Amino acid sequence: MTTTVKLRAEYREDSPWVATARPRLSWVVETSEPGWVQTAAEVLLDDSRSAVLDGADHVLVAWPFDDLLPRQEVTVRVRVRDGEGNWLESGPCVIRFGALDxxxxxxxxxxxxxxxxxxxxxxxxxxxxxxxxxxxxxxxxxxxxxxxxxxxxxxxxxxxxxxxxxxxxxxxxxxxxxxxxxxxxxxxxxxxxxxxxxxxxxxxxxxxxxxxxxxxxxxxxxxxxxxxxxxxxxxxxxxxxxxxxxxxxITSGIYDGEKIDLxxxxxxxxxxxxxxxxxxxxxxxxxxxxRFSEPVRRIAEREVLEVITTPSGRTVLDFGQNIVGRLRFSVSGPAGTEVVIRHAEVLEDGEIATRPLRRAAATDTFILSGSERDVFEPSGTFHGFRYAEVSGWPGILDPAAIRAVVLHSDMRRTGWLTTSHPLLQRLHENVVWSMRGNFLALPTDCPQRDERLGWTGDAQIFAPTASTLFDCNAFLANWLTDLRLDQDSSGGVVPTIVPNVFGFAWPAAGWGDAATIVPSVLEERYADEGVLVDSIASMRAWVDKEIEAAGGVGLWETTLQFGDWLDPSAPPDMAGASKVAPGIVATSYLCRSLDLLAVAAERGGHSGGAQRASAQAAQVREAFRSAYLTADGRMLSDAPTAYALALQFDLITDDDVRRALASRLAHVVKRDAFHISTGFIGTPLVLDALTDHGYDREASALLLQTRAPSWLYPVTMGATTIWERWDSMLPDGSINPGEMTSFNHYALGAVVDWMYRRLAGITPEEPGYAGIRFAPVALAGLDDIEAEVDTVSGRIRGGWRRRGAQIEWSLTVPAHARAVVEIPGVERQEVGTGSYSWVTDDERPVPVAASTLWSPVSAVVDDPAAYAAVMSVLDEHDPALADNVRRRTDWTLQTPLAAALFSVPGPVVAQIAASLEKISHAEDPVMRE
The missing domain is CATH 2.60.120.260 (Galactose-binding domain-like)
Structure with missing residues (x-):
């Protein structure tokens, strides 16, 4: 049985340099010994001084020695004592103080x-x-x-x-x-x-x-x-x-690109x-x-997948993956020859699509020296692209001479998820790639057009997913430093972008709340109480500005809001026109931030501030309930985001009312035929709201939907990153007509956090995953899921797999953690360090009757095979008609399918009937879920 101890200083593992004279220390014991616990630790400095610490603390432990001096180099080791009195020692950790007074x-x-x-x-x-x-x-x-x-x-x-x-x-x-x-x-x-x-x-x-x-x-x-x-x-x-x-x-710009004359x-x-x-x-x-966070580095290289000749005769390189970086290549040719590279994320009508770049030229120009071979790579710019159009190449282009260099901040990968469902697996990888591309120096919205800004709303929405996939504690803590500075210069208002190049700021709910949410996420995922305590003043200042903007502690309906940004029903040119009233979004976030402030203040020893924030949150909840909750348990905005906010932000606390809200949420999700109908705000919350209340079938149908709008629709269209809009590319291959269209925008990929926490079951219940809740959801339509998360408490593995009529569940708990296990059919239990497995019977799907033209639409949509058959026939005839039928039909009604098809030509209806008949005679016709 192998047991090792890994030690690190403060935030960085990529360098010995630290930015503080008192670097915090963290260590992780890796062991498979069941029930292992840490009872004490001894920190050794240069093998000459030591400090003994009782207890289990091992994350960001305060520096126990004198301050380091500039450029001073020390070597630190840690010895850890287990419950049997045995001591384990780490290898050396070299630390150098890299800051100047x-x-x-x-x-x-x-x-x-x-x-x-x-x-x-x-x-x-x-x-x-x-x-x-x-x-x-x-x-x-x-x-x-x-x-x-x-x-x-x-x-x-x-x-x-x-x-x-x-x-x-x-x-x-x-x-x-x-x-x-x-x-x-x-x-x-x-x-x-x-x-x-x-x-x-x-x-x-x-x-x-x-x-x-x-x-x-x-x-x-x-x-x-x-x-x-x-x-x-x-x-x-x-x-x-x-x-x-x-x-x-010669020239260099982030948006325009670079010109190099060798x-x-x-x-x-x-x-x-x-x-x-x-x-x-x-x-x-x-x-x-x-610097205390990792710098940007060249992380990987990609070869040319295909050389394309476009309809206009241009040469385009396809690298098979939408990345962020630049090209490096070698070439020989006459002096003065100009090789021009234009970058784009997608093709439209067979040519590179540059309209979404707006005023960003994204073009590099290279002038050859005439020597035997020139080697080029830009130095002061980067691009977001999958495709590169090359012109001016002397002679025959050799794709082997060209590489795409992937750039991003050099964070350590910490999250992996695998499933046999190919579309879901690709969705996960798309989120990983979008995070790579947009975590470059700071968390940006997109990496390709004339923007690439640190939008606060995108960052707070994605922070839980980001902190699962990569160790981004230092990266986000660095960005929060600038957030607080820009907030101070804006009189307490958190700008919508950080750094704030717009120069102005107004209180925007869901965006400014990055001040309360991001530090709270870092404390939850990394046990970084320091960044949380350092953020208390910022959190309080932001909440005060929210209350001021609202006109007092209560509803916030008085200022311009983004609302549920990019609701799929919003027109292309009106991204903020969502189904949810802006006041519902704003008031929900006001309450959420007050709750988080109360926790932070308590952690920081400000009990008076914590009590004040809690009391204000209670006032906001009461105002929310009175204004937005109807007597029969519905939200005033009868849309998924409204219900998800009320449930997941605990705006409504009465159990009976919460059950009614969850039921209505399931209803409205089905009403839209299990197509996504949330924007930036609702998307990270809707699946949690469903699965937390037992609506697993609805969650499965929503997650695995492949028609637009859905998480998997872009995957079916060949996406390799997350799109800004649910339909950045339309089914016919054309680009959304909206002026704001990106193909690498991580916000809607926030669903991945739910995939780790609820689908695979690895939920942090205590800071740094010291306490884990293992309560996975075995969704219909999936055969397996497994996740690994390399946390500050050690590496956690969890997931499940269907085997015939049974489900096998597995969990590995690391040395510094314990877990509460809640699996259907298994008695609730608490386990410590070790690997565990359970086997339970698989609940068979409820049999569904074969669908016909006279089946209620509510029954048709509950039968994935039947619904897919209907829409497939409609798509083949007229995609616009198919979309119209889908959107105008309330799929919760008892109306016969034939009535919903009233505008469909008779021959097409007959074809639908034939398709349904064919399904009804398929093998196992009543078990199609």
Missing amino acids: VDEWRAAFVALAEPDAAAQPFIARHRIHISGELVCATMYWSALGVATFRVDGRVVDDAVLSPGWTSYPHRVLHETVDVTALLSAGDHTLGFEVFGGWYTESYGFADEAERVYGDQPSVAAQLHLRYADGTEEVISSDGEWEASGAGAF RRAEDWWLTTAPRWPAAVVGAQQPVPVA
Whole structure:
């Protein structure tokens, strides 16, 4: 039996550098020993000092030693004692303090003295002399824009687009790099390739777009040297540095793309060219602070799947997956030859579809040097694409010479889910890919068009799913830092985007509530109480603004809202026109945020604040019930999102009323023939609301629906990421006419959190999964599901599989957790560390009578095979008519199917009758569920 201990410091595992002098420590024991528990731990520092901690704490444990000093390196180990008194020891964890005090930062931001154009890329360099043997050389560098750091022309590390995007007026990050091995005694050149990146981009829609931060990028660097003789030297960027725009990079923009001319690619790092004047800029910029989250890196590469010749004769490369990144390729040809690459997510009429990109050109231009072989890859930009149109390639294009480089913040993968249902499996993978593409420096809405902004609503909706699929604790904690800073500058209102390049902010429910929801998710999933406590003031300020906007503690119906954004019934040009009254959404979120504030305040020791928030939440609940709940247990907006909010946000607490609401929810879901009818707000909640109240069959029909709108419809259309709209692409292959249409937008993929928690059964009941609720739902239409989640308490595995007339359930509980097991047919029990399995009888579906033209529509829709047959015949005849029949029919009625088909031509009705007759004679005709 193998037992190991894994130790990590603070947030990062990809680097020894930490951003705090008192890094919190976390460790996980991996063991299969049943019933294992931790009773104590001993933290060892450099094998010379130790601190003993009683109990089971093992996540983000406070640093038990003196503060670290800048650049100090220490080695930490942990010894863990089990219930039998045995001690287990981890391997070494090297920690280096990578931050500077504010008064230690001396570097000035330098830029081109005389730029030729706005946002001009440039090279910065500085020659240095190393006078002896170095013990330590640490470079701290930052940029207003993005940069690549080189020593003597050699790229120093594997991060790209560094230091990323933050709320520049309030916070700028610096990178920390050890360059000791690169600086022997003698002369060296420090150099940077600097691009505008997010700093010089123009933000806004259509003609209103403008630069928000600055017109030119800049870079700052500070090198700390410690020699073997004990002397120290600090070299900082200043007016003596050099800057030139003569490099190979001509233009660069996040939206437009990049132009590279390798005819200009001299060895600028070592040349003795005349001095290039640099200008000192950014005097009012905040002092850079150390990065504590993972940087963006090149994560993977993809080969060309197919070379397509379009109807117009253009050459298009298909990489088989919608990704975020850029191309790298090698090519040879005459000097001055221009190779142009245009990027797009989908094809329309056989050509790359660029309309959804709006004003983003997403085009890279490469000019050949004429040498034997040129190698190209952009440095200051990225694109969202599956397809790349190539023009100007000299000779015959060789797809083997081209790779798509996948970029995203380098988070560790933590969630895996497998099922034999191919469409559901692909849906899960689409969500994973959408998260990869949109978790790049910050959580964005989309990665391809002229937007790519940190919409707060998208982030809070997706945060539970994100924290299951990847370890994004540091990533989201970093973004929350900017959220709080932008909130402060907006007088307590949380902007709808962070960083707030719009410059204005108004209280928008479901968006601003990211201030309360995201920290609460991080505490729930990672046991990060620190980020929750740090967010209390922000949470309180936001809730106060909500109440102010509402005109007092009660209903919130007084301000502009997004509502249930992108409700599938909304017109293409009116994304906020949902079936649910905006006041229901806003009031629900006000109550939700008050509840979360009460929990956070209690955790932070503010019992008075917690009681106040709880009392206010009770007032909001009463106002909600009085205004929106009818006497017969219906919501004023008779739509799934209204019921899901009332149930899942506990707006209604009376058990009898909740049962009535759940029943009505099941009814309205069936009324829409089990097609999705929720937008951003309702989508993460509707399946929970159904399965929590026993409506598993309705949940199954909704989840596994393949017609638009549904989760699986895009999969049937070949989607490899999550779409912004339920019908971003229409069944005929054309793109939704709405001006706002993306094919990589993670929000509607928030269903994946439910798939892990309820379908596979791995639900966190205590922070960091220290307590697990294993209550999986074996949905009809699925044969199996299994999930793994690598949590701060260890790796959890859970799921189930149908075997004939039985179901096999399995659960593995890690060392630092325990689980409550609630399986149908099994007595409720609590289990500790170990692997468990159970076998129960499978409940057979309720027999359904064979459907005919005279069957009630309510019976037809309850028979998946019959409903599919009806719609298939209609689709073959006229997809528009099929959609019209589906939408105008109330599928809960006893109306005969024939009556619902009144506008369908007689021959088509006859074909439907024949299809139903064929099904009725199929094998096992009454067990088609």
